[in-house]
Amino acid sequence: MKIAIEERSWVEIDLTAFQDNLQLLKGYLRPGQSFMQIVKADAYGHGAKEIAEIAIAQGAAYLGVANLEEGKLLRIQGIQAPILILSPSLSTEIKQIIHYDLSLGVADLDFATVLAKAAVKANKTIKIHLNLDTGMHRSGICFEEAMALYDEVSALPGLEIEGVFSHFASAENDSDFSRLQESRFAEFVQALEAAPRFVHLSNSAGLIHGYAAFCNLVRLGISSFGVKTTDEELGLKPVMTFKSTLSQIKEFKAGDSVGYQRQWIAKTSGRYGIVPVGYADGYDFLLSNKAMVLINGCMCPVIGRVSMDMITVDISQIPEARISDEVVLLGKGDEALRAEHIASLYQGSAYELLCQVGRRARRYYRDKAHILHSSPLARRDFVSSDFGDSKLSQIISSALAQRLDSPEIGELIYREILRTFFYNKDRDVHYRKNFRHEIRFDKSDAPAYYRAETTLRYKKVLNADHFVIACAASSDILQGYILRTDVEYRWLLDSDKQFKAENFQLNAVKVNGIDLKTKIKSGDGYLEILCSHPKLQKLINREVEFEINTNTLYPTTSHQFSVFITELTRGVEISFSYPQQLSHVEAVTVFSGQQKNPPIQRADHRIMLKTSEDEWVFPISGVVFCY
Numbered sequence: 001m002k003i004a005i006e007e008r009s010w011v012e013i014d015l016t017a018f019q020d021n022l023q024l025l026k027g028y029l030r031p032g033q034s035f036m037q038i039v040k041a042d043a044y045g046h047g048a049k050e051i052a053e054i055a056i057a058q059g060a061a062y063l064g065v066a067n068l069e070e071g072k073l074l075r076i077q078g079i080q081a082p083i084l085i086l087s088p089s090l091s092t093e094i095k096q097i098i099h100y101d102l103s104l105g106v107a108d109l110d111f112a113t114v115l116a117k118a119a120v121k122a123n124k125t126i127k128i129h130l131n132l133d134t135g136m137h138r139s140g141i142c143f144e145e146a147m148a149l150y151d152e153v154s155a156l157p158g159l160e161i162e163g164v165f166s167h168f169a170s171a172e173n174d175s176d177f178s179r180l181q182e183s184r185f186a187e188f189v190q191a192l193e194a195a196p197r198f199v200h201l202s203n204s205a206g207l208i209h210g211y212a213a214f215c216n217l218v219r220l221g222i223s224s225f226g227v228k229t230t231d232e233e234l235g236l237k238p239v240m241t242f243k244s245t246l247s248q249i250k251e252f253k254a255g256d257s258v259g260y261q262r263q264w265i266a267k268t269s270g271r272y273g274i275v276p277v278g279y280a281d282g283y284d285f286l287l288s289n290k291a292m293v294l295i296n297g298c299m300c301p302v303i304g305r306v307s308m309d310m311i312t313v314d315i316s317q318i319p320e321a322r323i324s325d326e327v328v329l330l331g332k333g334d335e336a337l338r339a340e341h342i343a344s345l346y347q348g349s350a351y352e353l354l355c356q357v358g359r360r361a362r363r364y365y366r367d368k369a370h371i372l373h374s375s376p377l378a379r380r381d382f383v384s385s386d387f388g389d390s391k392l393s394q395i396i397s398s399a400l401a402q403r404l405d406s407p408e409i410g411e412l413i414y415r416e417i418l419r420t421f422f423y424n425k426d427r428d429v430h431y432r433k434n435f436r437h438e439i440r441f442d443k444s445d446a447p448a449y450y451r452a453e454t455t456l457r458y459k460k461v462l463n464a465d466h467f468v469i470a471c472a473a474s475s476d477i478l479q480g481y482i483l484r485t486d487v488e489y490r491w492l493l494d495s496d497k498q499f500k501a502e503n504f505q506l507n508a509v510k511v512n513g514i515d516l517k518t519k520i521k522s523g524d525g526y527l528e529i530l531c532s533h534p535k536l537q538k539l540i541n542r543e544v545e546f547e548i549n550t551n552t553l554y555p556t557t558s559h560q561f562s563v564f565i566t567e568l569t570r571g572v573e574i575s576f577s578y579p580q581q582l583s584h585v586e587a588v589t590v591f592s593g594q595q596k597n598p599p600i601q602r603a604d605h606r607i608m609l610k611t612s613e614d615e616w617v618f619p620i621s622g623v624v625f626c627y
């Protein structure tokens with residue numbers, strides 16, 4: 001599908017070019033070597049998820065990120081490949097690192113000890129890569145002390161040293177120093193009794209220069225994005241192209257100045273265009289009076305200072321230029337548009353340029369011929385845990401309104417349907433599984449009543465060490481119980497029945513087979529049974545099986561018995577058995593959710609309905625057995 005781009009400025013990410021670059025770079029790997037795709041800083045501004053997916057398909061053994069946040073985001077986006085955090089992590093981040101199954105670089109015994117404790121507590125093994133400083137003198141343990149650290153860390157429980165690595169300071173242009181770093185690292189690796197699974201040193205430039213041949217992993221960053229850091233002409237293609245449009249065309253006369261501080265003065269008369277990007281978009285201020293942009297196949301100089309939101313370009317040589325013509329600021333189209341060239345104009349870094357470009361712009365992903373999809377402007381995928389409950393509610397309701405193109409219907413659906421799940425904004429959503437409800441009607445000693453025995457079984461996450469079973473004499477009182485989060489089971493006494501505690505008996509209430517203690521409290525029109533047990537404390541936040549068995553008297557004149565599904569439920573089975581004298585019973589169902597017409601089965605004096613185990617039923621469902 002082709003999307004018409006309506007943005008003032010935008011970034012195109014050519015995924016085919018990225019794939020081609022990887023193919024080319026893989027040619028430099030030695031037998032037995034694989035690569036880690038570096039996707040830190042949102043894959044140098046290219047989009048970490050999209051880049052990671054292609055790299056994995058191309059055989060990447062690992063992904064490298066800078067910190068917890070970046071790794072977490074990839075996990076939330078569904079990336080399952082191993083992810084290594086390259087920069088030093090903080091002890092405050094450990095819990096989440098474990099939770100999101102990230103590996104991390106380690107260079108410090110105190111930190112490793114804290115990490116090991118957390119691993120043991122969580123009953124997990126954390127994969128770590130020991131980070132050696134072989135001369136860059138940034139992060140990492142100094143190579144001379146690395147062996148001692150290796151031994152100490154090896155002895156800690158809960159940690160697996162999956163890798164050892166180091167980083168080149170200047171693989172691009174200093175072969176003597178790189179060889180020194182290489183030999184220090186090699187010496188360490190050779191001294192190990194057994195090398196860990198991953199041994200890695202080279203970045204892009206290290207790979208291209210053929211360093212670290214003894215390693216089995218290479219960390220690929222900048223070159224995979226088509227930026228050269230060495231002089232070799234490898235045929236790498238820029239992956240990112242930053243574009244904008246001509247938004248206004250004007251003329252200048254000899255002697256006119258253009259822009260802030262009058263830093264450009266016209267020598268002759270001519271035409272110039274306004275392009276709506278500036279340093280706030282990541283177009284560097286230092287490109288003032290230096291860079292060139294591509295319009296209609298012609299390279300045009302940037303004249304005057306780069307402003308926050310605009311630049312001015314001399315278009316005197318292209319009289320055919322019109323407002324809304326495309327302007328290429330960086331990327332493909334001309335050698336002078338390559339990031340490494342543009343960065344060299346102000347002695348800047350191509351790495352930085354890629355990371356900062358298109359800060360405000362929407363990113364479009366494309367293959368050879370088509371735009372595939374785009375990423376949101378904010379450059380930050382939606383992470384629901386970043387938001388509080390009330391903010392989330394706002395987002396959900398405005399998303400609905402937007403999707404339905406009607407604030408009114410959106411609001412209505414939000415209020416009427418979602419509230420059934422969320423009730424009040426701070427209430428957790430509970431759900432039940434394998435819900436089995438058996439009702440048996442029998443003759444009782446009281447002539448006007450049936451004895452109704454009900455057995456209810458279901459699985460659910462326990463959220464407290466106690467809960468309430470409630471019996472109400474009126475639907476108003478029942479309504480109050482529906483809103484209460486501590487009530488597990490509610491019963492509405494038939495209204496003609498005088499409210500008496502003996503009409504509602506709790507035979508047994510169990511959680512995972514534990515017989516709970518009960519305490520009865522009754523008042524005007526209600527009966528509450530508090531169920532608890534000290535053993536429940538340990539089961540909180542675990543899925544447990546509830547079993548509730550009751551005995552009640554039910555008027556023969558009522559002619560109906562209702563069961564309501566009050567929580568989101570997966571897999572429902574409700575059966576109703578009745579005595580001989582009831583010759584005919586009908587089940588009237590009102591079900592919403594995946595199964596709207598649960599099949600009804602009949603057997604001897606028994607009627608049953610059942611949904612399959614994996615079908616969700618919504619809490620506005622129920623069945624009425626009419627007799």
Ligand SMILES: *Cc1c(COP(=O)(O)O)cnc(C)c1O
Pocket residue numbers: 038040086167202203204205219220221222223
């Ligand atoms: C960023 C980074 C890389 C990638 O370097 P390039 O020069 O972009 O290939 C490799 N290793 C580490 C530790 C890094 O931080």
